[in-house]
Amino acid sequence: MTTETAPFQATETAPFRPIAADSQPANDTPSYGSTHLRHPTQPPLSIPQTVTETTGPRFSPAQFGPMADLSMVGGKQAQGERIIVRGRVVDENDRPIPHTMIEIWQANAGGRYDHPGDQHDAPLDPHFHGGGRVFSDADGWYQFTSIKPGAYPWRNHHNAWRPNHIHYSLFGTGFAQRVITQMYFPGDPLLALDPVYLSVPDQAARERLIAAFDIDITSPEWALGYRFDFVLRGRNATPTEQG
Amino acid sequence: MLVATANQTIGPYWHLIEDPTWADLTRFGAEGEKIVLTGTLFDGGGNTVADAAVEIWQTSPESSDTFPGFGRCRTDGAGSFRFTTLKPGPVAGLGNAQQAPHVAVSIFARGLLKALTTRLYFQDEVLNETDPVLSLIDSETRRRTLIAQKVSADTWRLDIRLQGDNETVFMDI
Numbered sequence: 001m002t003t004e005t006a007p008f009q010a011t012e013t014a015p016f017r018p019i020a021a022d023s024q025p026a027n028d029t030p031s032y033g034s035t036h037l038r039h040p041t042q043p044p045l046s047i048p049q050t051v052t053e054t055t056g057p058r059f060s061p062a063q064f065g066p067m068a069d070l071s072m073v074g075g076k077q078a079q080g081e082r083i084i085v086r087g088r089v090v091d092e093n094d095r096p097i098p099h100t101m102i103e104i105w106q107a108n109a110g111g112r113y114d115h116p117g118d119q120h121d122a123p124l125d126p127h128f129h130g131g132g133r134v135f136s137d138a139d140g141w142y143q144f145t146s147i148k149p150g151a152y153p154w155r156n157h158h159n160a161w162r163p164n165h166i167h168y169s170l171f172g173t174g175f176a177q178r179v180i181t182q183m184y185f186p187g188d189p190l191l192a193l194d195p196v197y198l199s200v201p202d203q204a205a206r207e208r209l210i211a212a213f214d215i216d217i218t219s220p221e222w223a224l225g226y227r228f229d230f231v232l233r234g235r236n237a238t239p240t241e242q243g
Numbered sequence: 244m245l246v247a248t249a250n251q252t253i254g255p256y257w258h259l260i261e262d263p264t265w266a267d268l269t270r271f272g273a274e275g276e277k278i279v280l281t282g283t284l285f286d287g288g289g290n291t292v293a294d295a296a297v298e299i300w301q302t303s304p305e306s307s308d309t310f311p312g313f314g315r316c317r318t319d320g321a322g323s324f325r326f327t328t329l330k331p332g333p334v335a336g337l338g339n340a341q342q343a344p345h346v347a348v349s350i351f352a353r354g355l356l357k358a359l360t361t362r363l364y365f366q367d368e369v370l371n372e373t374d375p376v377l378s379l380i381d382s383e384t385r386r387r388t389l390i391a392q393k394v395s396a397d398t399w400r401l402d403i404r405l406q407g408d409n410e411t412v413f414m415d416i
């Protein structure tokens with residue numbers, strides 16, 4: 001037996017690469033007010049990745065049923081601009097991550113969340129809830145239908161508005177791959193003013209949070225299409241690199 | 244090589260994906276020593292954090308059809324979380340090392356642009372003395388921020404302090 005070990009096995013417990021410099025936001029981001037009392041002041045402890053960090057939970061669509069159409073409730077269409085979001089989940093080695101769960105949540109077209117804590121004076125839409133869940137397919141592709149979320153004010157600073165965005169939560173195949181992020185829309189003038197978006201130091205990393213309009217995903221007479229890919233941390237020892 | 248997608252805060256409205264049953268890791272019929280893990284989250288001003296998502300992941304007992312190994316709990320109005328799970332045993336470490344029983348913990352909340360990751364260990368475990376992660380922490384006071392105290396026959400408690408005095412040890416993994 002030389003390199004004939006099963007690739008799946010070989011990669012499943014290999015440690016993840018270190019996080020690329022400046023690709024992630026710092027929790028100590030003074031321009032985002034809520035961070036002031038919530039960011040740790042002690043430096044994080046670097047620990048070796050053990051089986052606790054290199055493996056992670058698995059979710060099956062049988063147990064956690066997909067909810068891939070956020071654009072209607074009870075068979076009735078939500079208000080707003082219908083969109084399709086499609087993309088791939090891959091790792092840093094550009095390998096697809098198949099059958100992985102993606103959780104989705106967002107505001108309605110008026111910029112209001114269907115949540116008791118959201119007191120923004122914009123109407124709730126009885127035909128929009130804003131929570132969804134999809135799974136990537138065997139090649140890492142995912143897709144869902146929704147409504148373009150509206151911008152909304154928040155009290156971070158005078159006249160503060162969040163850009164249009166959709167929230168996502170992904171698990172990947174290991175605890176250290178866990179990511180919760182937000183997807184933005186191209187051409188949004190609020191991006192340049194948003195402390196959350198601007199918290200990512202590296203400009204290229206930041207801009208990868210912006211979806212691309214895609215005419216091929218756009219469905220004629222039905223919905224505008226956007227492309228958004230997720231990249232999760234890649235494992236260090238891949239079969240090709242062992243050779 | 245590609246670079247991993249940046250994290251952004253979970254924000255205050257993540258409850259749109261909340262499922263309260265996820266706090267009970269035994270809900271699919273898991274057999275074993277059932278325990279409760281509870282605690283309260285505090286910020287640097289000593290205020291409780293009432294809008295956080297606390298997630299746990301444990302590799303012992305091994306996940307199965309009846310035991311997901313993963314749980315999520317929203318902190319309640321008093322900033323507290325409460326999981327029902329199975330008591331983990333020792334976990335293999337790197338090389339020949341053995342890790343003390345532990346649970347990995349992630350904190351997501353408004354004001355956190357990315358998750359805070361830590362571990363929960365259990366009071367009175369002999370392996371705590373030689374655990375390869377606990378051993379990296381020089382200060383006994385700081386090490387104690389990771390060790391849950393047994394408060395009843397089946398309940399362990401660990402408060403988590405995001406900032407300030409007795410700040411929890413958070414980890415880069």
